[in-house]
Amino acid sequence: MIFSESSELNDFLDRDExxxxxxxxxxxxxxxxxxxxxxxxxLIWCGFAIFGLIMLSKAGGLFGLLGIPFVLIGLLLAFGRxxxxxxxxxxxxxxITDTRIxxxxxIFSKKVDSIHIKTLTNLEFSEKADGSGTIKLGPNxxxxxxxxxxSMSWWPGIKATPSLSDIENVREAYNIIIxxxxx
Numbered sequence: 361m362i363f364s365e366s367s368e369l370n371d372f373l374d375r376d377e378x379x380x381x382x383x384x385x386x387x388x389x390x391x392x393x394x395x396x397x398x399x400x401x402x403l404i405w406c407g408f409a410i411f412g413l414i415m416l417s418k419a420g421g422l423f424g425l426l427g428i429p430f431v432l433i434g435l436l437l438a439f440g441r442x443x444x445x446x447x448x449x450x451x452x453x454x455x456i457t458d459t460r461i462x463x464x465x466x467i468f469s470k471k472v473d474s475i476h477i478k479t480l481t482n483l484e485f486s487e488k489a490d491g492s493g494t495i496k497l498g499p500n501x502x503x504x505x506x507x508x509x510x511s512m513s514w515w516p517g518i519k520a521t522p523s524l525s526d527i528e529n530v531r532e533a534y535n536i537i538i539x540x541x542x543x
Contacts, residue, residue, distance in 0.1 A: 369455040369462050372472050381456040381536050385449040385526040386492065389442045399438070406434035454524045456536050458543075461497060463522060473522050477540045485534050493530035495537070496523045 369379060413427030447467050455462040456477075463473040475497050484496035498521045524533055 368453040368464055372462055372464065372474070373457065377457045377459065379455045379457055381533055383454045383524065383527045383533060385452055385454075386528075387446070387450060389446050390449075390526060398441075402434060402438035406431065406438050409434045449526070454527065454533075456533060456540075458540050461522075461524070461537065463524070475522055477537060480537070480541065483534070483537065485530070487530050491530065492526060492528050494523050494525045494527070495530060495534055496521050498522060 369382065373379070409427060409430035413424065413431050416427045417424030444467070448465060451467055452463070452465040455464075459477060461473075461475045461477060463475075465471050465473075480497060482496075482499045484500070485493070486495075487493035500521060524530070527533060
C-alpha cells in the first residue's frame with residue numbers, strides 16, 4: 361500500500377528500486393512504557409530544581425541564575441519531550457523496498473537510515489489489539505532494559521535501535537520484510 365509519503369522517500373531510492381510499502385508513525389502525544397520511570401524522575405528533578413532555585417535566589421546576587429538551567433532541563437524532560445517526540449514523528453516516514461528499509465526522520469534536517477533487509481539478524485515484532493505496533497530492526501541495547509532510548513532518541517548522544525515505530529497494520533509490514541528476507 362503506497363501513501364503520499366512515498367514522495368518523501370523517492371529521492372533516496374536507487375534507480376532500479378521501488379517502494380512496496382510506506383507508512384508513518386502515529387501522530388499526537390504518545391505515552392510509552394518507559395514513562396512509568398521517566399515521569400516520576402523528572403517531577404522529582406523539577407521539584408528539587410525549583411526548590412534549589414528559590415534557595416539560591418534568596419542568597420541574592422547572581423546565585424539565583426545558577427538554578428535556572430536545572431529547572432529548564434527538568435521542564436524539558438517532564439513536559440517538553442512529549443512535544444519534541446510528537447514533532448519528530450510528524451517528520452518521520454518509513455518505506456520498504458525489495459532490498460532495503462528506509463527511515464527518513466529529523467526535525468531540523470533530514471536524516472535517512474537505510475537498512476538492508478538481507479543483513480537483518482534480529483527482528484522484534486510487537487502488535488497491539490488495534491493492529492498497530494512496532495518492528496525493531498536489530499537487537500535491543502542491553503544497557504537500555506526499559507526502552508528509554510526509544511522515547512528519548514532526540515536527546516544528543518542517545519541512539520535507539522532503528523525501528524518502524526507505532527505504525528498501523530504492523531503485521532503487513534512485518535510480512536513484507538520476512539518475504540524479502542526469504543528471497
